[in-house]
Every structure is written in C-alpha cells, then in structure tokens.
Amino acid sequence: MSATATATASTFGGSSSSLASSSVLDDQTLLHHAAEVALEEAKLCDVNEGIKRTLTELLNCEATRGEGNRQFRSWVQGRLMEAERELRRGRRRRSAGSACGGE
Numbered sequence: 001m002s003a004t005a006t007a008t009a010s011t012f013g014g015s016s017s018s019l020a021s022s023s024v025l026d027d028q029t030l031l032h033h034a035a036e037v038a039l040e041e042a043k044l045c046d047v048n049e050g051i052k053r054t055l056t057e058l059l060n061c062e063a064t065r066g067e068g069n070r071q072f073r074s075w076v077q078g079r080l081m082e083a084e085r086e087l088r089r090g091r092r093r094r095s096a097g098s099a100c101g102g103e
Contacts (some may be wrong), residue, residue: 041090048087055080
C-alpha cells in the first residue's frame with residue numbers, strides 16, 4: 001500500500017483492508033441501485049407506451065372525431081404530445097442501452 005493510502009486509512013481510523021472492503025461494498029451498492037433504477041425506468045417506459053397507445057386509439061375513435069368534440073379532441077392531442085415527449089426524454093436518458101425496446 002502507498003504511503004498516501006496508509007495515511008488516509010489511519011486518518012479515518014481504519015486499516016487499508018477495511019477501506020478496500022468498504023469500497024467493494026459501495027461498488028456493490030451502486031450496482032444494485034443502478035439495476036433498481038433501470039428496472040423502474042423500464043416500468044415507466046411501459047406505462048408511457050400504454051398511455052400513448054390508449055390516447056392514439058381514443059383520438060382515432062369515431063366519438064372523438066365528431067364535430068362537436070373539438071375541445072376534447074384538442075385535449076387528447078395535447079396529452080398525446082406530452083406522452084411522446086416523455087418517451088423521447090426516456091430514450092435520450094437510456095441512449096447507451098434501451099430499456100424499452102424499439103421506437
């Protein structure tokens with residue numbers, strides 16, 4: 001062990017082996033946390049895809065397309081655009097690897 005590591009270990013009241021095991025535990029904790037975050041992002045992506053599908057179906061149904069429903073149709077279009085923006089944000093966050101599959 002280097003003199004700096006020994007000094008650091010003694011400064012924090014531990015030995016070099018306790019610092020090494022602490023570092024390993026921290027790495028394991030970080031990996032576990034990253035896996036949990038990825039799982040939650042995948043769930044969020046699935047929910048957003050479902051919202052987008054449902055809003056698209058609603059937008060295309062005959063009742064929504066009727067002349068008397070312009071305000072409701074505009075509301076659905078706005079929510080659909082928000083859902084699509086959220087999906088794009090999620091894809092950018094996961095640009096290195098996709099939790100959601102294709103676009």
